[in-house]
Amino acid sequence: MIFTKSLDIEDIKKDLDKDNDVIAIIGCETCVRVSGSGGDEKMKELALKLRSDGYNVKEGFMIPTACTPKIFLAKPGRSVNTILSLACSAGTSNLERELSQYKVVRTTEDIGLMIHDTVTEAIKITMPYDSHKDEKGNEYEAHTGKALKRGMTEKVEVGA
Amino acid sequence: MIISLRAVSYEDLKAQISTDDKIMLLSCNTCVVACGVGGMQKMTSLANMLEADGYKVLGKDLVSIGCTTNLIQRHRDDIKKRHNYEEATVIIPLICENGLEAVQTVFHDKKVISITKTAGVGNFTSMGSIVLTHPFESTGMELNSEGYELSEVAEKLGLYEDFFDEDEAAERETAYVTLTIDGEEVTAERGQNLLQVCEENGISIPHLCYHEELSEAGVCRLCLVKIAGRRDLMPSCCTHVDEGMEVVTHDEELNHYRRIILELIMASHNHNCLTCNKGVPDPMASCELQNLIRQYGIEKSRYKVNEEMLEPDNSSPIIEYDPNKCILCGRCARACEEIAGLCNIGFVNRGSGTVIAAGLNKEMKQSDCAECMACVNVCPTGALTERVVRFSGEKWELQKVYSDLTV
Numbered sequence: 001m002i003f004t005k006s007l008d009i010e011d012i013k014k015d016l017d018k019d020n021d022v023i024a025i026i027g028c029e030t031c032v033r034v035s036g037s038g039g040d041e042k043m044k045e046l047a048l049k050l051r052s053d054g055y056n057v058k059e060g061f062m063i064p065t066a067c068t069p070k071i072f073l074a075k076p077g078r079s080v081n082t083i084l085s086l087a088c089s090a091g092t093s094n095l096e097r098e099l100s101q102y103k104v105v106r107t108t109e110d111i112g113l114m115i116h117d118t119v120t121e122a123i124k125i126t127m128p129y130d131s132h133k134d135e136k137g138n139e140y141e142a143h144t145g146k147a148l149k150r151g152m153t154e155k156v157e158v159g160a
Numbered sequence: 161m162i163i164s165l166r167a168v169s170y171e172d173l174k175a176q177i178s179t180d181d182k183i184m185l186l187s188c189n190t191c192v193v194a195c196g197v198g199g200m201q202k203m204t205s206l207a208n209m210l211e212a213d214g215y216k217v218l219g220k221d222l223v224s225i226g227c228t229t230n231l232i233q234r235h236r237d238d239i240k241k242r243h244n245y246e247e248a249t250v251i252i253p254l255i256c257e258n259g260l261e262a263v264q265t266v267f268h269d270k271k272v273i274s275i276t277k278t279a280g281v282g283n284f285t286s287m288g289s290i291v292l293t294h295p296f297e298s299t300g301m302e303l304n305s306e307g308y309e310l311s312e313v314a315e316k317l318g319l320y321e322d323f324f325d326e327d328e329a330a331e332r333e334t335a336y337v338t339l340t341i342d343g344e345e346v347t348a349e350r351g352q353n354l355l356q357v358c359e360e361n362g363i364s365i366p367h368l369c370y371h372e373e374l375s376e377a378g379v380c381r382l383c384l385v386k387i388a389g390r391r392d393l394m395p396s397c398c399t400h401v402d403e404g405m406e407v408v409t410h411d412e413e414l415n416h417y418r419r420i421i422l423e424l425i426m427a428s429h430n431h432n433c434l435t436c437n438k439g440v441p442d443p444m445a446s447c448e449l450q451n452l453i454r455q456y457g458i459e460k461s462r463y464k465v466n467e468e469m470l471e472p473d474n475s476s477p478i479i480e481y482d483p484n485k486c487i488l489c490g491r492c493a494r495a496c497e498e499i500a501g502l503c504n505i506g507f508v509n510r511g512s513g514t515v516i517a518a519g520l521n522k523e524m525k526q527s528d529c530a531e532c533m534a535c536v537n538v539c540p541t542g543a544l545t546e547r548v549v550r551f552s553g554e555k556w557e558l559q560k561v562y563s564d565l566t567v
C-alpha cells in the first residue's frame with residue numbers, strides 16, 4: 001500500500017482559480033483512505049472548507065481504485081473543468097492521463113510504501129521516497145494518519 | 161499500484177535452496193498479479209518447476225493483500241495450513257518488497273527468499289497495460305506521468321520482464337490419462353479437475369460456485385455431467401479425470417436440469433438487474449448469472465418469485481452487500497477463509513432463511529472484515545460489489561452510482 005499525507009489546504013488553493021474553476025473531487029477508497037488522508041470524511045471536509053472559502057465545488061465521487069480504469073466510474077457533470085484528486089500520486093497521474101480534458105490538482109503527497117495491520121489498526125512505513133527517508137519505520141494509526149509509537153505493527157499476534 | 165518485477169533468475173533462485181529444504185510458496189493477489197510476478201497461476205508454474213527439479217514444495221498459499229501483516233499471520237496460523245508452515249524451512253513469497261517486510265516479520269524464524277524488485281508506483285491504464293509513473297529515486301529514473309512500460313523498466317534496471325520460463329526446469333514426470341468428452345478423445349493430467357479439462361478443450365460448462373482460485377464445493381449443481389458407468393449425474397467441478405472416462409457435458413436432459421436450476425435461482429430472490437452494479441457487462445464488472453440466463457435464453461422463471469426484500473448492508477466504506485442478489489454459491493465464504501484467511505463471512509440461518517453474513521450476522525463494518533476485497537473479487541452476481549458513490553448538494557449528500565465504465 002502507498003502511504004500519503006494531506007497537503008496543506010493553502011497549497012491546494014494556490015493551484016485553484018476561485019472565479020473560473022468548477023470542481024469535482026475524485027477520491028480513491030484504497031491506500032489513501034487507509035493512510036487517513038482520503039475517504040468520505042476527508043472529502044467532505046475538503047469540499048466544505050473550499051466552498052466556505054468561495055470555491056465552486058460541485059460534487060465528489062468515491063471510487064474503488066484511482067490507479068486503474070475504475071476512474072471512469074466517476075462521471076463529472078458538464079460544467080466541471082477541474083478535478084481535485086484525493087488519491088496517491090499513482091491515482092493522480094492516472095487521472096491526468098485518462099481525463100486530460102480537465103485540470104487535475106493533487107491534494108496529497110506520497111511518503112512511501114507501507115504495511116498495515118487491521119487488528120492493531122497500525123501502519124508502518126517500509127520504503128519511503130528519498131525525500132522522506134526519515135519516515136522509514138515510522139508508524140501511524142490507520143484511517144486517521146495520527147503518529148504512533150514504534151512497534152505497534154509487530155506487537156499484536158492474532159488471538160492475543 | 162505498486163510496480164514490481166522479477167529480480168532473480170531461476171538459476172539464482174535454485175542456488176539459494178537445497179533439495180533438503182521444504183518450501184512453501186505464498187503469493188499476494190493484488191499488484192504483483194497485474195505485474196505478472198504473482199498470483200495462483202504463477203505459483204503453480206513455479207511449484208511445477210521446482211518439483212520437476214527435485215525440490216520439495218509443501219504447498220501454495222494465495223493471500224488477498226500481502227502488505228496486511230495480520231492476514232499473513234492468519235494464513236500461518238490457519239488450521240489447514242499451519243502444519244505446512246511449521247514444517248517449511250524456506251518461504252518463497254511472490255510479493256513486492258513492501259509486502260516482503262510483512263512476510264519477514266511473520267516468518268522471522270524461516271529463510272525467506274525474495275524474487276522481486278519494487279521499482280515504484282504506477283497505473284493500470286485504460287489500454288490494459290501496466291506503467292511505472294513514480295519510480296523510487298534509487299532507480300535513477302525520472303518521474304513520468306505517461307508512465308514507463310514494464311519492458312522499459314526491466315531493461316533500464318536490469319530486471320526480468322516475464323516470470324520464470326517453465327522450459328528452464330527439467331521436464332515434469334506427469335501421468336496422463338485419455339478420456340472421451342462428448343465423443344472426442346482428450347488427454348489430460350491424471351487427477352485434473354474435469355471442469356478445467358473441459359474448459360481447456362474449448363467445452364464450456366455452466367458453473368457458478370466453482371472458481372479456479374478456491375477449493376471445490378459442488379453446490380450450484382449447474383456443472384452436472386453424465387459419466388458412463390455412474391448412476392448419478394456428477395458435478396464436473398468436483399470430479400477428477402480418470403483413464404477411459406466417458407463424459408457427456410451437454411444434452412437435452414442436462415440442459416433441461418440447468419434451465420430449472422437457473423429458473424429456481426431467478427425465483428429465489430429479486431434479481432433486479434436495473435438496480436445492480438454488475439448489470440452492465442464491461443471488462444471490470446459482469447454478472448455471471450446474467451450471462452447464463454442469457455445463454456440459456458430464459459425470459460422468466462416458471463416458479464413463484466420470492467418477493468421478500470432483505471435489507472442491504474452498506475455499512476462498509478468500500479463493500480456493498482445486497483442479500484437479494486445472493487445465490488448462496490459460497491464463493492465469498494471460501495475466499496474469506498482461504499484467500500483472506502479470516503473466516504469472517506459464512507452462512508447463517510437454515511433452509512429458505514439461509515443468507516450469507518459477516519461476523520456471524522453483524523453488519524460488515526462491525527465485523528472482522530479486513531476490506532481486502534477477496535469476497536467481492538469472486539462474487540458471481542451483484543451481491544457483493546465495490547462501493548461507488550457520488551456526493552453533492554449543500555450538505556454533501558451521498559448517492560449511489562451504478563457501474564458503467566463507458567468512457
